[in-house]
Amino acid sequence: MRAPAETDFTSRLRSPAVAARIGVWLGVCFALAFVTGVISHYAQLPHPIVPLPTSPSWGYRLTQGLHVASGTAAIPLLLVKLWCVYPKLFAALPRSLRTGLLTALERGSIAVLVSASIFQLATGLANSAQWYPWEFPFRSSHYALAWIAIGALAVHIAVKLPVIREALGAPLESTELDRPEASVPGAVSRRTVLRTTWVSAGAAVLLTAGATVPWLRRVSLFAVRTGEGPQGVPVNRSARAAAIDPAATGEAYRLVVRHGDRSRELSLADLKALPQRTEDLPIACVEGWSAGATWTGVRVRDLLDLVEAPSDTEVLVRSLQRRGGYAQSVLPGSYADHDDTLLALELNGETLDSDHGYPARLIAPNRPGVLQTKWVNELEVLP
Amino acid sequence: MTAPPVARPLMIGRGMLVAAGVAAGAWGAWLLYDATPWDRWPNLLVWLAGGVLLHDAVLAPVVLVLGWSAARVVPWFRSPVVVGAVLLGALTLVAVPVLGGWGRRPDNPTLLDRDYTAGWFMMAGGILVGVLVAAAVVRSRMTEIGAPERAPAEDGDDGERPGRR
Structure with missing residues (x-):
């Protein structure tokens, strides 16, 4: 058995037409998580130059709820997106030095993007359940990697913009941008791939958002809190954990x-x-x-x-x-x-x-x- | 797969986006360098590389093998099965931290205070019901148009198998 090559992947579902459409929503989620994350980081600075406004009183509740929800929605989106573009991992390297250098740079930026994206979603998800299976400081690492992820995403969008524009401008079923060997029909249609992805992302949010949206509590089977607690309010750090005398x-x-x-x-x-x-x-x-x-x-x-x-x-x-x-x-x-x-x-x-x-x-x-x-x-x- | 001719303003916009991206990434790299104690770098690097490796070398091949097997084992109702498997897989991954319950603390019963295993079975049950209903719909449509029940595909049909030829 030899190493796989890009041409081995024959499903017509692994198409830029699908990847670009999922990429748009993945980009929206990342942008939302980035902006709300920066707000949260800024809100925790001990001496901000300009403090955040005091109203609305539910502002931070909204932005931080959106931060976790957009990150959670991004998990299924990223999985399907990576599935779509997985053959690219095995693409042959160009022979000339000049194109080789450009390709190396582009693939390097993709490596950074994928690494930072998985890191952000994995550590963020674990942190929401107060699980810290690592030794590095969470807050500063999550914040730094957010800048790296959003930067690598900007580079990726810039590089792919012509393909993105063409893919989004053409019908979903168009094969114009596909690799020639990616022509075998899949078990489902491209439309179904997209719908399944949207449903997965939506379900991931509904199953977890009950921790912050009270009327979702009954459906949020994976919410980190039911909202119950002493005097009807959950606790983050107990008196015992804080060693209160x-x-x-x-x-x-x-x-x-x-x-x-x-x-x-x-x-x-x-x-x-x-x-x-x-x-x-x-x-x-x-x-x-x-x-x-x-x-x-x-x-x-x-x-x-x-x-x-x-x-x-x-x-x-x-x-x-x-x-x-x-x-x-x-x-x-x-x-x-x-x-x-x-x-x-x-x-x-x-x-x-x-x-x-x-x-x-x-x-x-x-x-x-x-x-x-x-x-x-x-x-x-x-x- | 050649890119269409691009207008000049678009080229400038792309150049600026690359520059902004590189600047943001460099700022993030400096923040990371500045905030990480030297003895924590090995663990941080394990996490940065580990996610990519877990996806590219474990998860993706497993999905590939599952898809390839489904193309051979599952008969006419393959599309509902694929949809159900994607939902189940993605949502189970999202639930890993609560299913494991590693964040539970004896002094704080308000944290992770659900029966997540029961929740997972409810979700999996819901997906299973959905798959069965969809399979029944597929079947009734097939009998309506009198199509013969198709045998599992011999090849192709998403049955990608890297390494063959």
Whole structure:
């Protein structure tokens, strides 16, 4: 048995007419995942030059939900796309040096594109289920590879543009662009290949999106969360995982609000004595799940007024958390001043569960869940 | 498969797209270089190369063999089987992380809190029912037009077999 050659692949389904049509939607998914991913990355910068807007409050819920959904939809699309173009892997290399160099460059860019694409979809999918079977840092690698994937995709589109235009301009059944040997009818028609691909991509989204779209919960058999949890809201990091000392959240608990040399210490009773506000705000996680909830507590701005903090200044929010990342977050001035931004003491009408950040947690509009710091014990106005 | 003559503005647009792509890729490469500790590079490279190898050297050949076998084993209702197999394969791959449940933690029962195995069987059952219904439709259409039940194809029909000749 010898190595396979491009000419061995005879199915007329492996055609640029099919590849280009799937490629369009794959490109749309990648573009959507890239843009929403960059938004998410930007939202997590500690000191952004221009913070994201505080409204709509569900903005991050939408963009991160779209990020995970478009990545999930891209998995079946990429599989079928790769199936279509698989014979190219065995294409003969040109003999002349000049065309050889160009071909090497083009095939190199394809290798980068395929490698980065599979890496992004595989690590993103695993991360949505909080599975980390690797040793490299996820967030920075996923972000860097996003730029590499989108760059390689741009090169690929530029190189293939004449073929793409011709394929999309011709009927699906056209054989104009096919390899001469790719003429054997397949088990299904090209139309069926496309429909099967669209259904696979759509089903992949429906089967997982229930983690962020409540009315899909019943059909989302593979959603990473049902939406159930203490007080009707799922948990990302439990009090145990964060190594919260129960003694620190009991009678001894104090919230310190600091502004330069001014500072105030408040017990939980002091916090409850301050004017209480109730807001409906979603909690939306980077892993793509989200839930709406009703929060009651003290406005962060009211607390900042106690130490006469000027408006529009950044606030460092510290947690009692002793283990794991995100033990503190920076609240941009526009968020700190927003009426809806609370130091919440209650969730859905009950005292916060310890896993939701008892005795007090931050909840602000349009903000990634990892920055909605739990078990808050200090607010420091940054100079 | 020659490209049609391309207008000049299009050529410029393509050139700019290549330049933008190379710039974005270079920026990503620098980000990756900057953020990855040196002792994590071997594992990162395994993942970068591993995905391509798993697809090109394992998944694609397996699909090829399955398609080739289907062309010989499955009789007249091959098209519903192919559609069902594509759906089942792609969606099972999407479900791997939840089916494995490696992200489960004893301290957090709100994570991965479904019976995903039962979910997978429900999905597979749904696909199976779809395939059977479609096969019944194919059969009734064939009896309507009086077509003889076709034997499995001897060759061709997607029965690609790299390495033959």
